[in-house]
Amino acid sequence: MTADVLEINDALTQYDPVLGLEVHVELNTKSKMFCGCPTEFGAPPNTQTCPVCLGLPGALPVVNAKAVESAIKIGLALNCEIAEWCRFARKNYFYPDMPKNFQTSQYDEPIAFNGWTEVVVDGETYRIEIERAHMEEDTGKSTHVGGATGRIHGASHSLVDYNRAGIPLIEIVTKTIEVPPAKAAAVARAYVSMLRDLLFALGVSDVRMDQGSLRCDANVSLKPHGSTVLGTRTETKNVNSFRSVERAVTYEITRQAAVLSSGGKVLQETRHWHEDTGITTSGREKSDADDYRYFPEPDLVPVAPSREWVEELRATLPEAPSLRRVRLQEDWGFTDLEMRDVINGNALEPIVATIELGVTPAAAKKWWLGELARSANESGQDLDALGVGPAEVAEVQKLVDDGTLNDKLARQVFEGLLAGEGTPAEIIEKRGLALVSDDSALLEAIDRAIAANPDVVEKVNSGKPAAAGALIGAVMKDMRGQADAAKVRQLLNEKLGI
Amino acid sequence: MSDLTRKTAAELAELMTSGQASSVEITQAHLDRIAAVDGAVHAFLHVDTEGALAQAKAVDDKRTAAKKSGEQLSPLAGVPLALKDVLTQEGVPTTAGSKILEGWKPPYDSTVVKRLKAAGIVILGKTNMDEFAMGSSTENSAYGTTHNPWDLARIPGGSGGGSSAAISAYEAPLAIGTDTGGSIRQPGAFTGTVGVKPTYGGTSRYGLIALASSLDTPGPCARTTLDAALLHEAIAGYDPMDSTSINQPVPAVVEAARNGDVAGLRIGVVKELGGEGYQSGVEARFHEAVELLTKLGAEVVEVSCPHFEYALPAYYLILPSEASSNLAKFDAMRYGLRVGDDGTNSAETVTSLTREAGFGAEVKRRIILGTHALSSGYYDAYYGQAQKVRTLIARDFAKAYEQVDVLVSPATPTTAFAIGDRIDDPIAMYKNDLCTIPSNLAGNAAASFPCGLADEDGLPVGFHVMAPVMRDDLLYKVGAALESALAEQWGGVLMTKAPELEVTR
Numbered sequence A: 001m002t003a004d005v006l007e008i009n010d011a012l013t014q015y016d017p018v019l020g021l022e023v024h025v026e027l028n029t030k031s032k033m034f035c036g037c038p039t040e041f042g043a044p045p046n047t048q049t050c051p052v053c054l055g056l057p058g059a060l061p062v063v064n065a066k067a068v069e070s071a072i073k074i075g076l077a078l079n080c081e082i083a084e085w086c087r088f089a090r091k092n093y094f095y096p097d098m099p100k101n102f103q104t105s106q107y108d109e110p111i112a113f114n115g116w117t118e119v120v121v122d123g124e125t126y127r128i129e130i131e132r133a134h135m136e137e138d139t140g141k142s143t144h145v146g147g148a149t150g151r152i153h154g155a156s157h158s159l160v161d162y163n164r165a166g167i168p169l170i171e172i173v174t175k176t177i178e179v180p181p182a183k184a185a186a187v188a189r190a191y192v193s194m195l196r197d198l199l200f201a202l203g204v205s206d207v208r209m210d211q212g213s214l215r216c217d218a219n220v221s222l223k224p225h226g227s228t229v230l231g232t233r234t235e236t237k238n239v240n241s242f243r244s245v246e247r248a249v250t251y252e253i254t255r256q257a258a259v260l261s262s263g264g265k266v267l268q269e270t271r272h273w274h275e276d277t278g279i280t281t282s283g284r285e286k287s288d289a290d291d292y293r294y295f296p297e298p299d300l301v302p303v304a305p306s307r308e309w310v311e312e313l314r315a316t317l318p319e320a321p322s323l324r325r326v327r328l329q330e331d332w333g334f335t336d337l338e339m340r341d342v343i344n345g346n347a348l349e350p351i352v353a354t355i356e357l358g359v360t361p362a363a364a365k366k367w368w369l370g371e372l373a374r375s376a377n378e379s380g381q382d383l384d385a386l387g388v389g390p391a392e393v394a395e396v397q398k399l400v401d402d403g404t405l406n407d408k409l410a411r412q413v414f415e416g417l418l419a420g421e422g423t424p425a426e427i428i429e430k431r432g433l434a435l436v437s438d439d440s441a442l443l444e445a446i447d448r449a450i451a452a453n454p455d456v457v458e459k460v461n462s463g464k465p466a467a468a469g470a471l472i473g474a475v476m477k478d479m480r481g482q483a484d485a486a487k488v489r490q491l492l493n494e495k496l497g498i
Numbered sequence B: 001m002s003d004l005t006r007k008t009a010a011e012l013a014e015l016m017t018s019g020q021a022s023s024v025e026i027t028q029a030h031l032d033r034i035a036a037v038d039g040a041v042h043a044f045l046h047v048d049t050e051g052a053l054a055q056a057k058a059v060d061d062k063r064t065a066a067k068k069s070g071e072q073l074s075p076l077a078g079v080p081l082a083l084k085d086v087l088t089q090e091g092v093p094t095t096a097g098s099k100i101l102e103g104w105k106p107p108y109d110s111t112v113v114k115r116l117k118a119a120g121i122v123i124l125g126k127t128n129m130d131e132f133a134m135g136s137s138t139e140n141s142a143y144g145t146t147h148n149p150w151d152l153a154r155i156p157g158g159s160g161g162g163s164s165a166a167i168s169a170y171e172a173p174l175a176i177g178t179d180t181g182g183s184i185r186q187p188g189a190f191t192g193t194v195g196v197k198p199t200y201g202g203t204s205r206y207g208l209i210a211l212a213s214s215l216d217t218p219g220p221c222a223r224t225t226l227d228a229a230l231l232h233e234a235i236a237g238y239d240p241m242d243s244t245s246i247n248q249p250v251p252a253v254v255e256a257a258r259n260g261d262v263a264g265l266r267i268g269v270v271k272e273l274g275g276e277g278y279q280s281g282v283e284a285r286f287h288e289a290v291e292l293l294t295k296l297g298a299e300v301v302e303v304s305c306p307h308f309e310y311a312l313p314a315y316y317l318i319l320p321s322e323a324s325s326n327l328a329k330f331d332a333m334r335y336g337l338r339v340g341d342d343g344t345n346s347a348e349t350v351t352s353l354t355r356e357a358g359f360g361a362e363v364k365r366r367i368i369l370g371t372h373a374l375s376s377g378y379y380d381a382y383y384g385q386a387q388k389v390r391t392l393i394a395r396d397f398a399k400a401y402e403q404v405d406v407l408v409s410p411a412t413p414t415t416a417f418a419i420g421d422r423i424d425d426p427i428a429m430y431k432n433d434l435c436t437i438p439s440n441l442a443g444n445a446a447a448s449f450p451c452g453l454a455d456e457d458g459l460p461v462g463f464h465v466m467a468p469v470m471r472d473d474l475l476y477k478v479g480a481a482l483e484s485a486l487a488e489q490w491g492g493v494l495m496t497k498a499p500e501l502e503v504t505r
């Protein structure tokens, strides 16, 4: 038996990867796509349902105008054309978590089409063509009980939660992405990350990959160097973090390369991504015989957004991410290198949000690229999945600014936050981290330092005030770091009369 | 007061207004009639005795209170009605004539039912129908065939045979039907009653268990034109829950039914709907009716609608296509029948076993037909082509309405046929709806009015009127004119000629 995967470099010397990305975005509308049910995440199962989203006999859908508005905004932000007239279509297939056994979606008449966007990887800009963005409804969510894997295979029964059924989704589909082979996986990641930022800025979605409001399916195929014939592609489903997008694409490249170089054939199939082991496994085999029997949804009337409305929405769009980046870098006074670190670290939006809360750009960058990025890297999580957000960062920085904490103590507070020990105040209390601001305690420590270091005092008195630094160090050590060094210096200077 | 069941809805309303009868009395009389004759007719699948009497009592109480407060009750408040079992009524079994929904009690009211309740109309129960409204005889019901009160050996038409039989058997003065290809009008014709298919979008489909979403239309069934119009007015109008609902005022149907004046009205006889394949007695009564309208001052011309001949094949592609998708939800997972759930079978197997046991032959036939017609590689040739025919038929109508105000034809090629006669010949069965289908494909308004009995079998013949979208009032105008002219000849409406049913207890 040959190796399961090739080394990525070996794979890329023989094959060029061809990518296509399908991203599903759950909109943050108050109500569902075709009924008035609420869309809050995490409600008890089947409490946000009605005859329409349960697909009960006789119930009919009505289009959520706000969802159409969001779809148009997304289309415009991706430089798409917006359809003057388009219809919903039924995608027919059976699955227990789909109440009607068809999904109301769009087929050959998407609301937005023919767009493009750009991503930056290692300072290079890559253009990505957008095929379409269309509206559809989400399915319910199945939980398979009794099996070892949590998958349907081997389960004794399944539970279905229809709260998610009918939540508005926008599916954004790229055209074929062909970039320098070595960049493919990084571009895929950058694209999803860029989309997240864009959708966040548009305010149309919570864009939480960890909660499934942004989901990515990656289509990967390989073609031999120099060939123009496309290979068989696989579709890796539900890759749920930016990091996983890159890893999953890389894995599929190396796996398919191993199959092809040993003379095998890549199967056209759906594959599952396993976050823990970093591999994909075979799912449902797809074939050209998959037939969803699309036809125009007879229960809905066509959507025909007026040009005036489209232009009104265009006027509300936030500035393009690439322009915005240039502007922010100027505002913040970051160097190109610093800005690249921010972008590559996915820290742009958190830093923007932190600065909006009154923190200086330098301080915001320090925490997000320092403590927090390190922790995210170590735990293999995305920065926004850490559980520490701009509000916490701003709170900690405020405590630094008012002298309650110094940087060293602040890092310990972040440690506590990341470990889920509570609010900054609680952590300071529990861990006993606050700086000693009581002058008498500091003065006592200063007295001890002076008494213990007569030689240093001698030096200072003989006209070498710089030598006092050693005394400050001694006091800080005495206070186990929990003192404001500037304060110590001031008191010491008074004491020594300098 | 057994004669209460012989009254029209308008007369019953008058009796209640003048205090001569209560809704409870009227409702009870009809429940008694159902108990007496429905064993033979089998119009009802479910009789909601308690619910109906409670509703009647509530209306009577409201009327008493209204006398003091001066509040106006709705025109049909307290009048009983039979509801086709395809519309949901909260807490009342709703089967659509199918085993697969046996025992299902919907948790919500359809818009039609909401409006009936709001108008104080008392719902007696649910009427029999061909399974999922697929059929023209009620023989496809999973719960047995309904018998035609004019001749119990014959079918009452379908799919809404139960609703039309109920009113022609005097079990209810009013009924609700749904019309996808003629399911209100053809049973109306076969039972000597009035059946109206409103403009598509003129009545709400919310809560109507879908057969073909782009064709289904709820509408009124009654023994007189005025009764049909009163019921039409009670249920029609814009519904935000149905995206295909038309946001316009309801046409003045009651006024039209009260003043049936056809003087100067331009009537077009559709050339293609007659001749070969039409029973002689049907043609004879139809042409007499046309002459009668001419005498009343209508201007009658012949009009050609050349694409109507393609209506039937187009219909039998569009309907099964939509139905195959609409019926996919019946998978045993959430409601209704569940077969084979023994802890070993997969969900897929349970779905298969349930659909095998729960769907009848005609339903399976149309699911297979529709699934095939929508398949990739066939879509353009079948579904796509059928949609083009639909456009051509709509153009035929539009062109015709440039020349005339309404179009007319026989409602059906024949009178009611014998039970079992066509059950093995789907094509012969489908041809029943030759005259009625074009109006569904074009979405315009149409109705069948009684116009006499065929000489050869003594069975009722229906006169079919078609009117432009949202000109439902024109149907009633013609219907009322015909009704009063014929009543002069017959000394009453056609129903008075119906044989008396044997009463059993």
Ligand SMILES: [Zn+2]
Pocket (backbone or CB within 6 Å): A032, A035, A036, A037, A048, A049, A050, A051, A052, A053, A054, A166
């Ligand atoms: Zn809902």
